[in-house]
Amino acid sequence: xxxxxxxxxxxxxxxxxxxxxxxxxxxxxxxxxxxxxxxxxxxxxxxxxxxxxxxxxxxxxxxxxxxxxxxxxxxxxxxxxxxxxxxxxxxxxxxxxxxxxxxxxxxxxxxxxxxxxxxxxxxxxxxxxxxxxxxxxxxxxxxxxxxxxxxxxxxxxxxxxxxxxxxxxxxxxxxxxxxxxxxxxxxxxxxxxxxxxxxxxxxxxxxxxxxxxxxxxxxxxxxxxxxxxxxxxxxxxxxxxxxxxxxxxxxxxxxxxxxxxxxxxxxxxxxxxxxxxxxxxxxxxxxxxxxxxxxxxxxxxxxxxxxxxxxxxxxxxxxxxxxxxxxxxxxxxxxxxxxxxxxxxxxxxxxxx
Amino acid sequence: xxxxxxxxxxxxxxxxxxxxxxxxxxxxxxxxxxxxxxxxxxxxxxxxxxxxxxxxxxxxxxxxxxxxxxxxxxxxxxxxxxxxxxxxxxxxxxxxxxxxxxxxxxxxxxxxxxxxxxxxxxxxxxxxxxxxxxxxxxxxxxxxxxxxxxxxxxxxxxxxxxxxxxxxxxxxxxxxxxxxxxxxxxxxxxxxxxxxxxxxxxxxxxxxxxxxxxxxxxxxxxxxxxxxxxxxxxxxxxxxxxxxxxxxxxxxxxxxxxxxxxxxxxxxxxxxxxxxxxxxxxxxxxxxxxxxxxxxxxxxxxxxxxxxxxxxxxxxxxxxxxxxxxxxxxxxxxxxxxxxxxxxxxxxxxxxx
Numbered sequence: 001x002x003x004x005x006x007x008x009x010x011x012x013x014x015x016x017x018x019x020x021x022x023x024x025x026x027x028x029x030x031x032x033x034x035x036x037x038x039x040x041x042x043x044x045x046x047x048x049x050x051x052x053x054x055x056x057x058x059x060x061x062x063x064x065x066x067x068x069x070x071x072x073x074x075x076x077x078x079x080x081x082x083x084x085x086x087x088x089x090x091x092x093x094x095x096x097x098x099x100x101x102x103x104x105x106x107x108x109x110x111x112x113x114x115x116x117x118x119x120x121x122x123x124x125x126x127x128x129x130x131x132x133x134x135x136x137x138x139x140x141x142x143x144x145x146x147x148x149x150x151x152x153x154x155x156x157x158x159x160x161x162x163x164x165x166x167x168x169x170x171x172x173x174x175x176x177x178x179x180x181x182x183x184x185x186x187x188x189x190x191x192x193x194x195x196x197x198x199x200x201x202x203x204x205x206x207x208x209x210x211x212x213x214x215x216x217x218x219x220x221x222x223x224x225x226x227x228x229x230x231x232x233x234x235x236x237x238x239x240x241x242x243x244x245x246x247x248x249x250x251x252x253x254x255x256x257x258x259x260x261x262x263x264x265x266x267x268x269x270x271x272x273x274x275x276x277x278x279x280x281x282x283x284x285x286x287x288x289x290x291x292x293x294x295x296x297x298x299x300x301x302x303x304x305x306x307x308x309x310x311x312x313x314x315x316x317x318x319x320x321x322x323x324x325x326x327x328x329x330x331x332x333x334x335x336x337x338x339x340x341x342x343x344x345x346x347x348x349x350x351x352x353x
Numbered sequence: 354x355x356x357x358x359x360x361x362x363x364x365x366x367x368x369x370x371x372x373x374x375x376x377x378x379x380x381x382x383x384x385x386x387x388x389x390x391x392x393x394x395x396x397x398x399x400x401x402x403x404x405x406x407x408x409x410x411x412x413x414x415x416x417x418x419x420x421x422x423x424x425x426x427x428x429x430x431x432x433x434x435x436x437x438x439x440x441x442x443x444x445x446x447x448x449x450x451x452x453x454x455x456x457x458x459x460x461x462x463x464x465x466x467x468x469x470x471x472x473x474x475x476x477x478x479x480x481x482x483x484x485x486x487x488x489x490x491x492x493x494x495x496x497x498x499x500x501x502x503x504x505x506x507x508x509x510x511x512x513x514x515x516x517x518x519x520x521x522x523x524x525x526x527x528x529x530x531x532x533x534x535x536x537x538x539x540x541x542x543x544x545x546x547x548x549x550x551x552x553x554x555x556x557x558x559x560x561x562x563x564x565x566x567x568x569x570x571x572x573x574x575x576x577x578x579x580x581x582x583x584x585x586x587x588x589x590x591x592x593x594x595x596x597x598x599x600x601x602x603x604x605x606x607x608x609x610x611x612x613x614x615x616x617x618x619x620x621x622x623x624x625x626x627x628x629x630x631x632x633x634x635x636x637x638x639x640x641x642x643x644x645x646x647x648x649x650x651x652x653x654x655x656x657x658x659x660x661x662x663x664x665x666x667x668x669x670x671x672x673x674x675x676x677x678x679x680x681x682x683x684x685x686x687x688x689x690x691x692x693x694x695x696x697x698x699x700x701x702x703x704x705x706x
Contacts, residue, residue: 154683178531178698178701178702181694181697181698181701184690184694185538185691185694188687188690188691188694189691191683191687192545192684192687192688192691195548195683195684195687197550199683199684200682200683202683203682203683327553329553329556330507330544330548330552330553330555330556331545331548331552331684334541334544334545334548335545337537337541338538338541338542338545338691341534341537341538341541344534345534345698348530348531348534349531
């Protein structure tokens with residue numbers, strides 16, 4: 001799957017990304033090519049490897065995230081306050097970015113691209129994705145007045161289409177007609193795979209529910225596409241610096257959420273009240289997934305992210321058969337076939353330069 | 354949708370079909386172009402029109418066939434013997450072909466291409482499709498030992514894949530990779546559209562059931578592809594003569610079926626026992642559908658036939674909402690989306706000459 005070629009011919013914003021970035025980034029261990037002459041095929045191969053690695057990591061992390069959620073539900077109800085967990089996730093992501101940065105500084109020294117110092121111009125856009133996600137999460141509480149949880153899972157597939165549309169409009173990247181067809185199929189396939197005997201209830205969703213689901217999909221898609229725009233705006237900039245600034249605002253917003261929603265609980269019962277072993281596993285997983293999302297935004301794009309999380313959803317179901325004795329439905333098989341064909345078509349339909 | 358171009362480059366068996374065939378064939382009223390010089394664009398346009406017309410006719414007839422079946426089921430059980438009805442369908446098709454032929458003889462005289470006389474060489478292959486369908490119909494009684502009726506409806510979608518595979522192998526026509534993907538999607542989409550809360554039972558089908566379903570799909574696909582090969586073997590041959598010889602063997606096989614299965618009933622209660630108004634409508638509809646299938650084989654191909662009957666299935670469901678107050682499921686919408694994308698891809702993925 002060579003996703004590079006689908007980019008718009010007019011803007012090639014990561015044209016300047018150097019192969020050396022591979023070695024700078026933590027989590028990745030691509031064989032060093034810095035001693036060799038920078039031949040284009042080497043560059044392309046290294047980029048392809050890096051892209052595949054981050055995509056693979058995102059798929060596995062997203063899938064295990066869903067499995068941890070099922071596991072924690074089976075173990076009992078959420079006892080901890082979600083806002084404190086979210087805050088810890090952002091803090092952990094910040095810490096990991098700083099550790100990775102410190103390693104880079106030790107090996108390469110401080111450069112313009114990896115210094116933490118920033119300008120107001122650079123940093124002013126970083127709170128926007130976090131703010132968008134906050135609004136989306138707030139809306140999430142209200143949508144359940146109109147839709148039940150399984151129905152919401154189905155409506156969430158609007159995210160796929162909204163990401164594609166906003167990717168085209170905001171990032172001005174072109175998808176071929178075949179790739180658009182593939183994207184429609186991805187949406188239909190994911191939804192089909194999630195069908196169960198109660199799914200038809202979702203058709204009785206009142207208009208307010210549909211509107212909110214579409215608004216939430218647009219917010220989520222916009223946040224994703226906006227993050228990609230921020231991260232790719234300065235391709236040579238170290239990803240860990242970019243992540244640090246993204247996550248520091250995430251910490252801020254989540255600190256406000258603790259104060260607003262769970263201040264009493266934290267003061268009376270303590271910050272870590274109700275935390276279990278699984279809770280900590282989930283926090284670590286969320287933090288790593290978040291970093292993987294950033295990496296996919298940097299080295300691939302939102303389209304790859306959507307495909308990656310869709311495959312993760314299918315993978316989760318298959319793994320759940322072995323872990324929890326779940327049964328796979330005929331709808332799941334059909335959805336998997338459609339998603340697989342969609343992946344093939346996305347690759348076969350890439351715009352040739 | 355220009356299906357012509359998907360043909361294999363090696364054999365172009367209907368290259369010799371003349372535009373004049375259009376006027377010879379009944380049921381069709383394409384504006385006469387015989388006075389004009391035979392310009393290629395005219396020819397292509399007339400062929401495209403004819404192809405569209407027969408495909409449209411097949412879709413509407415197949416769809417109304419399913420509606421008549423629902424209607425007759427609602428009106429009560431089948432009281433008549435199915436073998437006599439099948440015999441009448443074949444007889445009616447024969448009669449229609451003869452009437453159409455008589456008209457052609459009056460206007461154009463008897464030529465080599467429209468004379469009823471035939472050689473053993475030409476006619477020897479005509480009983481084969483009828484024989485294959487007979488074997489398939491016999492198997493149909495036994496498969497219900499392993500699968501229930503709704504499950505069988507789902508397994509019947511193997512027909513789509515088997516037709517595609519046999520079309521490739523026997524007729525040696527090429528489909529592009531995108532068109533193969535479209536064909537897989539057509540199968541998945543049709544199956545998805547038919548899902549209901551009991552569909553998962555089909556996954557518990559024993560091995561014998563799967564094997565029989567696959568054998569039946571192969572028989573049905575082989576019969577269809579074989580019919581196309583017979584009809585297209587001599588492109589200038591009048592379709593009504595070809596139909597006459599196909600249907601005369603159909604009459605013969607069904608006469609045997611009456612003797613074997615319903616001889617006592619026919620002797621004691623009479624040939625038309627239990628026939629109602631709907632029964633006659635169904636017979637007329639089946640006869641016209643059968644002729645439409647032959648026409649699609651002659652002027653288009655098995656792939657077009659499969660798409661046509663798939664669209665008919667979806668159309669039946671939509672019409673049933675208005676006629677019988679049926680409800681459309683979410684699965685139906687998803688399946689319809691997948692089938693629609695499949696039709697687009699089949700057209701977009703055609704092999705360019």
